[in-house]
Every structure is written in C-alpha cells, then in structure tokens.
Amino acid sequence: MLAASKKDNEMDKTLVSRLQALEPLMWINPGLGPTASVQVPVRPEQVAEAEKNWRLLGPLLQHCFADLQHSGGVIASELTEATDLATAMGKAPGRYFVKGDHALPVAGSVKARGGVYEVFLHALSLARQLGLIAPDATPSELASDAVRKKFGGFTVAVGSTGNLGLSVGIAARALGFRAVVHMSADAKPWKVTRLRRHGVDVVQHQADYGTAVASARQQAQADSTIYFVDDERSELLFFGYSAAAAELRDQLTERQVPVDANHPLFLYLPCGIGGAPGGIAYGLKQVFGDHAHCFFVEPAQSPCALVQLASGLKSVVTVYDIGLTNQTEADGMAVAEVSQFVAQVMQPLLSGVYTVADDDLFRWLALAQEHAGLQLEPSAAACLGGPQMLLSTAEGQGYLAQHGLDACIGQGTHVMWATGGSLVPQDEYQGFLQKGCALMV
Ligand SMILES: Cc1ncc(COP(=O)(O)O)c(C=O)c1O
Known part of the structure; x- marks a missing residue:
C-alpha cells in the first residue's frame, strides 16, 4: 500500500x-x-x-x-x-x-444545464458587444442569419471528460460558432464521434482532464476570438446548474x-x-x-x-x-x-x-x-x-x-x-x- x-x-x-x-x-x-x-x-x-x-x-x-x-x-x-x-x-x-x-x-446529461446556459449567455453578451443587436434586444434576436454568420468568426472552447464537451459543442454550433472541445484520455469514443457529427473540432489529449482543461485555457488566452468555458472556475456554469x-x-x-x-x-x-x-x-x-x-x-x-x-x-x-x-x-x-x-x-x-x-x-x-x-x-x-x-x-x-x-x-x-x-x-x-x-x- x-x-x-x-x-x-x-x-x-x-x-x-x-x-x-x-x-x-x-x-x-x-x-x-x-x-x-x-x-x-x-x-x-x-x-x-x-x-x-x-x-x-x-x-x-x-x-x-x-x-x-x-x-x-x-x-x-x-x-x-x-x-x-x-x-x-x-x-x-x-x-x-x-x-x-x-x-x-x-x-442527454446534467451538463445541458450548465454548458447551454453559459454558451447562450456568452452569445448574447458578444452580440451586444459587437453591436449586432441593441443593448435591450431580447435573446431571440440572435436567431438571424446575419448574427450566425458573424458568430462563425468566433470560437467557443472547452476542456472535458465528455459530457460538458457535448453540451458546449452542441450549443455553440447551434448558434453558428466554431467549437473546439479538448477531451481527456478518459473520453469515450462515441462522445468524440457524436461531437464531430455536430461539426465540432475535437482535440484528443493522451492525458487527464486537468491537462485537457489547461491546454484549452492556454490556447484561448493567446487568441481573443476564442471564448473559453472554464469548467474549473466558471460561475456561469455553476449558476446554470x-x-x-x-x-x-x-x-x-x-x-x-x-x-x-x-x-x-x-x-x-x-x-x-x-x-x-x-x-x-x-x-x-x-x-x-x-x-x-x-x-x-x-x-x-x-x-x-x-x-x-x-x-x-x-x-x-x-x-x-x-x-x-x-x-x-x-x-x-x-x-x-x-x-x-x-x-x-x-x-x-x-x-x-x-x-x-x-x-x-x-x-x-x-x-x-x-x-x-x-x-x-x-x-x-x-x-x-x-x-x-x-x-x-x-x-x-x-x-x-x-x-x-x-x-x-x-x-x-x-x-x-x-x-x-x-x-x-x-x-x-x-x-x-x-x-x-x-x-x-
Ligand atoms: C454523467 C455525469 N455525471 C456527473 C458529472 C459531474 O459533473 P461535474 O464535473 O460538474 O462535477 C459529469 C461530468 O461530466 C457527468 O458527465
């Protein structure tokens, strides 16, 4: 022992x-x-x-x-x-x-409560920041081709053992963002396949969850078009749940x-x-x-x-x-x-x-x-x-x-x-x- x-x-x-x-x-x-x-x-x-x-x-x-x-x-x-x-x-x-x-x-998991919430609130705040919608516009105004097209120039990234990646990836793609999910070695292959079907870029790390998150965080810090959903620190995820x-x-x-x-x-x-x-x-x-x-x-x-x-x-x-x-x-x-x-x-x-x-x-x-x-x-x-x-x-x-x-x-x-x-x-x-x-x- x-x-x-x-x-x-x-x-x-x-x-x-x-x-x-x-x-x-x-x-x-x-x-x-x-x-x-x-x-x-x-x-x-x-x-x-x-x-x-x-x-x-x-x-x-x-x-x-x-x-x-x-x-x-x-x-x-x-x-x-x-x-x-x-x-x-x-x-x-x-x-x-x-x-x-x-x-x-x-x-299909509890992660829908956190991941979807954070990605959609981020989208709202980004659209306001870019002047795509008026400050007092309702979230529904994001449902336009023009907004989707603009979001295509931005990325949402996350590190995940699998289910948060699914939730964030699906939510981000639904709004037109590029999505990158950094997966730990524990991630099940079917989750990777499913994400790719949704048009999400999957980076597979031969390391644990903490390493996948750190790598995603580092890439986001170097590129202002990447929004990083930080599973280790995010209050938005926490309150979504x-x-x-x-x-x-x-x-x-x-x-x-x-x-x-x-x-x-x-x-x-x-x-x-x-x-x-x-x-x-x-x-x-x-x-x-x-x-x-x-x-x-x-x-x-x-x-x-x-x-x-x-x-x-x-x-x-x-x-x-x-x-x-x-x-x-x-x-x-x-x-x-x-x-x-x-x-x-x-x-x-x-x-x-x-x-x-x-x-x-x-x-x-x-x-x-x-x-x-x-x-x-x-x-x-x-x-x-x-x-x-x-x-x-x-x-x-x-x-x-x-x-x-x-x-x-x-x-x-x-x-x-x-x-x-x-x-x-x-x-x-x-x-x-x-x-x-x-x-x-
Ligand atoms: C099925 C399932 N249950 C529980 C959890 C734990 O959630 P958290 O990592 O936020 O503690 C996860 C995380 O991915 C999960 O996929």
Whole structure:
C-alpha cells in the first residue's frame, strides 16, 4: 500500500488508509454549518438571476433545438418515484425519487444545464458587444442569419471528460460558432464521434482532464476570438446548474411531498470537477435551507472533492497525492483535483461525500434498467447508492443522530440525481448492462 504523502497531513490517517484500500465509504463533512449564516464567495440572488435568464433564453432555445419545441424552450427533466428500484437497492422507510437528468434534452446529461446556459449567455453578451443587436434586444434576436454568420468568426472552447464537451459543442454550433472541445484520455469514443457529427473540432489529449482543461485555457488566452468555458472556475456554469433547484421544488410541491424539519430531503449528486453537483446543491440550500442534506458521490479512484474538503482548503490536494490513480469507468467523474471555487462554496454547505466501486456502478446501472426502465451511464448510476450509504454505515447513522433525524427518517425523501446516459449508443449500453448482470450472479 502507498504511504500517505505530506499533503495529507491534515487528513485523518484512517480515512486515508480506507481511501487507499478503495473501500466504498461515507465521509461526513465536519464543516457543515447553518445555511443562513454561511459566508461563501457567491450570493443567493445569483440563483434567482439564473432562473430569470433561463426564462429569457426560452424562445431562442426553442428556436435552436428541435427537442425543445414542445417545452417552450425549457430544459428540464422528470422526477420519477422509484420505489421498486429503491427496494431492489435495499430500501428502508421513506420516499425515493430519481431526478432524470440522464434524459435532459439537447445534451442527454446534467451538463445541458450548465454548458447551454453559459454558451447562450456568452452569445448574447458578444452580440451586444459587437453591436449586432441593441443593448435591450431580447435573446431571440440572435436567431438571424446575419448574427450566425458573424458568430462563425468566433470560437467557443472547452476542456472535458465528455459530457460538458457535448453540451458546449452542441450549443455553440447551434448558434453558428466554431467549437473546439479538448477531451481527456478518459473520453469515450462515441462522445468524440457524436461531437464531430455536430461539426465540432475535437482535440484528443493522451492525458487527464486537468491537462485537457489547461491546454484549452492556454490556447484561448493567446487568441481573443476564442471564448473559453472554464469548467474549473466558471460561475456561469455553476449558476446554470443551480436553477435546477427551483425545478425540483415545483415537482415536489406538485406531488405534495413536504420538506421541513420533520420531512428531511436527502440528495445524492455525482461529482467530477464539482460544478454540476455544487451548483445544484447551492441552489437547493437556498430553496430548502437546512432541510436539504446534500451528498456528493465520487468513484473510489477519484474522490477529489472528498480529499480536498477533508484536508481543509489551505492547499490544493489531489487524488494522486494519496496514491490513487484516477482511473475509473465513470468517465464523467474521472477528475483528480476538484474545482477550488466549488470546494470553497461547498465547504460549509455539503453534508458529506460517499465513494463507489466501479463494479457497483455497473450492478446499479443494470438494476436501474430492470426496476425503473432507466438508461444510465456509469457516472449517473453512482447516485443510486446514496440511501444505503446514509442509512447503513456508521458514519451515515452518526449524521442522522447528530442532526436529530433518526426519529423522522421514515418521513424523509431521497432524491437520486441521475446525471447522464440517454445518449449512450445501444451497443455500448448493452455492454454496460451485460457487465452489470454478470457482476450480480
Ligand atoms: C454523467 C455525469 N455525471 C456527473 C458529472 C459531474 O459533473 P461535474 O464535473 O460538474 O462535477 C459529469 C461530468 O461530466 C457527468 O458527465
């Protein structure tokens, strides 16, 4: 076993050993504080602003994407009660839902919420800056051949493990931009093929996600016609995701699912760089306050948010620092170093992080198909293990006791955030399923 490096000085040695042994575990965040008193570098009003911006973009989005024709340009996913699936996963009392971002329109993953938002807001601001539209023009005015033609002289670039690239690439091409996606070595070939079909230039790096992002950032810095979507630092991405909280609130209200001191809400959010789960969790804490208990999930080989938060925020800590490889089948979560921006925001807001073994991702992916008819990719299946981790581990039970939730846990609601999968090609998906079924016998 690898020795702990000097960077993990401040991380509990037992925790480091368990992470190095790749043991799926739950870590409870000692930094969690009351929502009302947190001091973080973003503001709740930014969530409301994002909700407003999404509404303003609606007609333009409807114009640009065939799959938004019937939703009035709204990018939203279904909330599905998943009692059978939860039972198959070893259900305890409470209600269980899957938030179906695996089937989000436009990009088939949670990344549609961030990538589309940032690219469309950038387009609006560029068009105003270039005088292509009046300062008070509505976004719909971007839907003209003249604007498209002008945008053809500009590039939108991004570094990605795959799904953000799909979202940003598709959005940029829909508006007429040139699009360049820098992909990490983990990116699945079908995502590369799909992007190229949309006319996106794909640069494939034989290196990890951090290197792909750094390379994209460097190229953009040298060329003023390139706009770089910075997954490691972008507030626009973060707030694009955050608007999902209001969507969930409305769906729970519609189903008369209460969320209050006696009806806690538990959320399980797959985490890579942290932008998507961080943005959603930040939004949820604004909507539900302390009654929302947000947990990230990460692959056992890539627990980047966990190692950073458990070490404190004084210096950057990566999964490599404790000898992990960052090799996982969950390509969307193959990230060695969490966004420092997200780590700062989540430090007082996150309830905890649990880790998952790759084999379990395939088992759960197969259960999701069998018991709920959901087509998930491995990263998304990670959300399904949350309730068991919370209810069955000593750490999870400790959390419930510490927050006085033992008595009302039977009235709790668990939302498993399924973040991607509907665009996975059938042959690839059948391979995932077969692997999951084989692991279950
Ligand atoms: C399917 C899926 N789930 C979760 C994530 C994690 O999102 P983030 O990297 O913003 O933490 C990703 C990222 O690409 C993803 O593709």
